[in-house]
Amino acid sequence: MESNNLSRNDETDNDAKDSCANLKKSIPLINELFHVHCKIGKGTFSSVYLATLKSSNSPVHKKYALKHLIPTCHPDRIERELQCLQQMGGKDHIVGVELCLRNQGSIVFVMPYMRHDKxxxxxxxxxxxxxxxxxxxxxxxxxxxxxxxxxxxxxxxxxxxxxxxxxxxxxxxxxxAQQCSEYNAENLETMIGINERKTEIQSMKRKRSENLSFQSNSNITRNNVDSKCYCFGKPKVCVLCLTKPSQTAPRxxxxxxxxxxxxxxxxxxxxxxxxxxxxxxxxxxxxxxxxxxxxxxxxxxxxxxxxxxxxxxxxxxxxxxxxxxxxxxxxxxxxxxxxxxxxxxxxxxxxxxxxxxxxxxxxxxxxxxxxxxxxxxxxxxxxxxxxxxxxxxxxxxxxx
CATH class of the missing domain: 1.10.510.10 (Transferase(Phosphotransferase) domain 1)
Structure with a gap:
């Protein structure tokens, strides 16, 4: 058991070293400016490293957190995060940014590091x-x-x-982070309701045309046009619901x-x-x-x-x-x-x-x-x- 634990620790140390090496390789300027010590955090879209300046003459080296964004991050997302750090950071307990480094698709935010408890x-x-x-x-x-x-x-x-x-x-x-919608809830609800009603009317017109082509009974057509959704809570989806646009919301x-x-x-x-x-x-x-x-x-x-x-x-x-x-x-x-x-x-x-x-x-x-x-x-x-x-x-x- 002890040998297994040691091997796992060695693998973790090797992964951490490889991760730091990859960071320096992706942005060579980091190796010129900072001593990168270790990885201190990892998320879905980024990894965070602890670093100190190489050129610091102070006996107590100031610590920095280097946030390395994954290359697949959308440019709009990166720009929005950077704007947030620049505009509101540094006050009222909000982290600021001191430097932003980029090399091709790799981007790093340099932020002040703060020791913290779990x-x-x-x-x-x-x-x-x-x-x-x-x-x-x-x-x-x-x-x-x-x-x-x-x-x-x-x-x-x-x-x-x-x-x-x-x-x-x-x-x-x-x-x-994202900008709050310029439309309030009531306005958006009205817009969604109007769009859904338009779509419903259009689908009804298409359905009426199809029924006129394939059915001779005009009463059936009239009933289909005026019908309401009764599929709620049942193991099926009616035509009216299928024709409605899917509603998307941030998650x-x-x-x-x-x-x-x-x-x-x-x-x-x-x-x-x-x-x-x-x-x-x-x-x-x-x-x-x-x-x-x-x-x-x-x-x-x-x-x-x-x-x-x-x-x-x-x-x-x-x-x-x-x-x-x-x-x-x-x-x-x-x-x-x-x-x-x-x-x-x-x-x-x-x-x-x-x-x-x-x-x-x-x-x-x-x-x-x-x-x-x-x-x-x-x-x-x-x-x-x-x-x-x-x-x-x-x-x-x-x-x-």
Missing amino acids: FSEYVKDMTVEELKDYMRALLSAVRRVHQFNIIHRDVKPSNFLYDRTNKKYLLVDFGL AGTPGFRAPEVLLKYPSQTLAIDIWACGVMMLCILSGTQVFFRSPDDCTALAEITTIFGSHKVQKCAQKLGKKVIFSENLPGIDIMSLCLKLRKRNKSMMHDRENSTCKVLPNSQYPMEAYHLLRKLLDLDYKTRITADQALSHPFLSS
């Missing part, structure tokens, strides 16, 4: 004051992003770095942190999806749970949300978005404060059982009612009434 190390034992500071920093960063009418789209613990010792915070990774984001309007594929998504993600992070802390929603797909994610809020509220939310959700049974929902207290007690008990008497004694944090009130505002199913970042910062829990 979410799993502090999610279970945050004090009330620490939670306040954490949420103030997170919502301040999100508020600044929203002031530029930008949706971050990937707010989550691993993208909000926290240095617990020095009380520093940093919102990173704008790879999925970018991390599973477990997607807002209801994203899960329901609502096309007009707003800044409020970042607020929902902030709420999920606060829910993790209040419940002492590292990953609260463990959904592998959107349907499961919607089911998990339903177990908390109840089927009636989720159906009401879907109805406001022009969607319809059917459940096999009615779920009443549960009180979110009671749930958090129960989970925190269970997690604390599990830690004692696992480590016996040598385990770390967790602080007996009794979060006030205002904390759970803010949580409910952040996790409002209706994106139109969901609290904004600015309003959240003025909430009694954070303003006191």
